[in-house]
Amino acid sequence: MSVIPGAQLHGIAGVHLYGAPAGRLVDITVDGTTVAGVLPHDPARVPAATSDENWLDLHGYTVFPAAADPHAHLDKALSHDLVNPPAGDLDGAIASWVKAADGFTEEDILDRARRAAWLMLAQGTTAVRTHVDVYPSDDSSLSSAAFRGIRALTRLQEELAGLMTLQIVALVPAHTPDDQVTALTGGALDAGADLVGGAPHLAGDPLAQTDALLDVAEARGVGCDLHTDEFLAGSSGDRALTVHRYAGRVIGWPADRIRGAGHCCRLSQMDASELADTASSLKDAGIHVIALPATNLYLQGGDGTQGLHERGIAPLTALRDHGVAVAAGGDNIRDPFNPTGRGDPLETASLLVTAAHQTPEQAIDLVTVDARTALGLPPAGPVPGQTADLLCIRAPDTPGHPTAATFLAAAPADRTVISGGRLAAQTTLTTHLPDLRPVG
Template identity: 30%
Template structure:
C-alpha cells in the first residue's frame, strides 16, 4: 500500500461522546458531566478505530454511525400518489392496498435506492425493512430488495422482513416464502392487530414460530398497533410462547396499545415478556400521527409503546422511524438524528441518561443482531457521525448538520 493511501485512511478526532457509547478498555471511565458526555480523542487507521482515550477538553459531538430498526422501503415516497388525508389507520391500509396494485419492480428499486442513499448520507449503517410479501408485486419486491441489499452490503446492512398476514405462514406458499427468506438471512414477519381470533390466531402464531425456528430466521411482528383492546396481540403471543420453546429472537414492533393498560397490568405483562426474552421496537412518529385519530379532535391519550416501563422490566427497546413519506406517515427521511430530535419529546426520553439513549444505540444494535454493538472502542469500525455542536440542545435543534465517517473515510462532509 502506498504512503498516500495510508494517510488517506488515517485520522483523528477530538469530540464529546455519550458515556454509554464509549468503551475505554482497561482505562478508567472518567466521570461524565450532567449531560452524560465525555471528551475523547479518537484515532483510526484503515477501516478500524485505533485508539479511544479520554481527554481534557473537546468541542463538537461524536456518535457511532447509527441504525434504523424498522422501515418500509418498498412503499417509500408513495404518499404523493396515494395520500391518506384522513390520517387514520384504516385509510392508510386502504391507500397501501391501492398503491400495491400499481407497484412495479422499477418503482420498488427506485424507492429502495433513494432510501439507502438517504440513509448513507445521514449516517445509518444498518436498516431493517419490512416488505409486503403477499399480493401483487410481492415476488419482485422481495427479489429487488434482496439485490439492493447485496449491492449495498459494504456500506449499509439491509435486513429484510417478509410481512404477510400471520395465517399465510401455515400455507404451502408460506413454506416456500420461509425458505426464500432464510436464503437471504431474512426475518419472518406478520401483522397481529385486534380483533384477534382466539384459538385460530394462536394456531397461526405457533405455526409461524415453528417455521421461523426450523429455518433459523428471527421474527419481527407488527403487533398491537392499535388504540383499543390493549395488548391483545402480545397476550396471544405470550400464550403461545409459554407453551413451546423458540430459539430465534422474537421482536414486537409497535406494541402501542400497551400504554393503555393500567400500571399493574402493564407491570405483570412486561415481566412475562421479559421472561420470553421479547424485544420491542417503539415507533413514536407513525403511531403519534396515526393512532387514536378522530375528526376535529386532538387525542387525549396517545398509544405509544411504554418504553421506560418495558426497560424497567429488563426488555430491550429500540426506537425506529417506520414510514418514509407513504400513506402511513407523510414525513420520515431515514435520518437518525431527526428521529431522535422528534421522538425524544414524544416519548420523554432524556439522551443524557443511558436508558434514554439505549433505544437509539446499544439496544437497537443488539435487537438487530449486529456484530458491532456501536460502542466506540479500539478495534471497532471507524464509523462515526461528527456534529459541530457540543451539546444536546445543539444536536436536537440543528439535527441536519453533520459529517459522516464510514470505513475510515469521510463520505459525507458538513451538510
C-alpha cells in the same frame, strides 16, 4: 487532501467524544472495520489528517455511535405522493397501499428503497431492518410477482454491502388467506428474506396467524420481528392481544435468535398490573420492544371518538424499568403511513423526548446502541475493539458545551458517517447571512 467517499480510513483527528468532559479532544485510529484506539489528541496528527487521504481532520465535531433503525419499510418509502392516501388513519393507509401496490414493479421498489437508504445513511444510520411486503398470490415460485419486493431489497442489500447492514423481514399482509401465509412466508425466505414478519393483530384470527408465522420461523431456524398489537384500547373491539402468545412461543428459542415486537401501542393503555405481567413475559422471552413514535403519533389516537387524543407510543420507561429490552425506529419515510418521515435518527430521538418522556441521553441510546442490540449486531462506536461505525456531528453553535439535548434540538446537517471503517457519507451545509452591524 479530501477523502473520497467509500475510502478506508486510518483515523480521525481532533474530535470530542459524546458524553466526555468539555474540552477533551481525542484522535481515533481505525484498523480495518474496527476501532483500534482512542488517544488524547495530538496536534502533530493534524498535518497528517490534512495530507493523508486515509485520515480526517474533524475538529469541531462530536462522535457518537452510528445510528441503527430496527424497523423501516424501504419498499414503501417515498410513495406518499404516488398513492395519495387518506390522512392519519391506519386502515385507510393500508387500503390505499394495497390498491396502489399492484402498479409498482420490482424496479420501482428498488429505486425508491435505494434513495431512502442513501438518505438514512447520509444522516448517520449504518444498519437497517426493513419489513418488505409479500403480495398474496397462488404462485409461490421464486420468480412470482409475490416476491418482487423481496427481490428488490436483496439487490439493494448487495449494493450496500460494506456501507449499510440491511436485514430483510418478510411481511405477509394480515389480509392474506390463511392457506397462503405459510407458503408465502417460506417462499419469501427462499427469495432472500432474513426474518419472518407479519401483523397478526390485524388478521381475522390473530392468534392463529401468530402461530402460523412462528411455525415457519421455527421450522427454518430464523428469527422473527412482528408488528405487535398496533391499536389502542378503544379501537380494539374484540381483537385478541398477540403479545402473550408471541412471548410464550419464543421463550425457549436460542438466546441469539432475533425476536422483535414493533409498535406495541396497546401496551400504553394497560394499567400498572397488566403492564407488569406483560413486561415480565416479554423480558423472560427475550423480546425487544421497538417503539415507533413518528408513525404511531400520526396513525393512532387522532379520531377523538372518546373525546381523547391518546398517544400510541409503547411505554418505554415502564418497560425498561421492568427489565425489557427496548429500542426505537423511524418506521416510515414519506409513505401512506407517515407523510413526513425523513429518515433522520435525531428526529426520532427528539420525538422520544417530547412525546415519550425519555431523557435526551436515553433517546440517543434508543436509536444507536439499543437499536443495534435489537438488530443482533455487535457493539459499534468510538471504543477500542468495537465496530468502526461512527456518526460525527458538527457541534451546534451554542453558549457553553453542547449537551445531548442541544444536538437533538439543532439536528445539525453537518455530519460525517463512518461505516465499517470506511467513509460512507459526508454532508456540509453552508449558510450565507447579511453582514449586520450591532446597534448601540
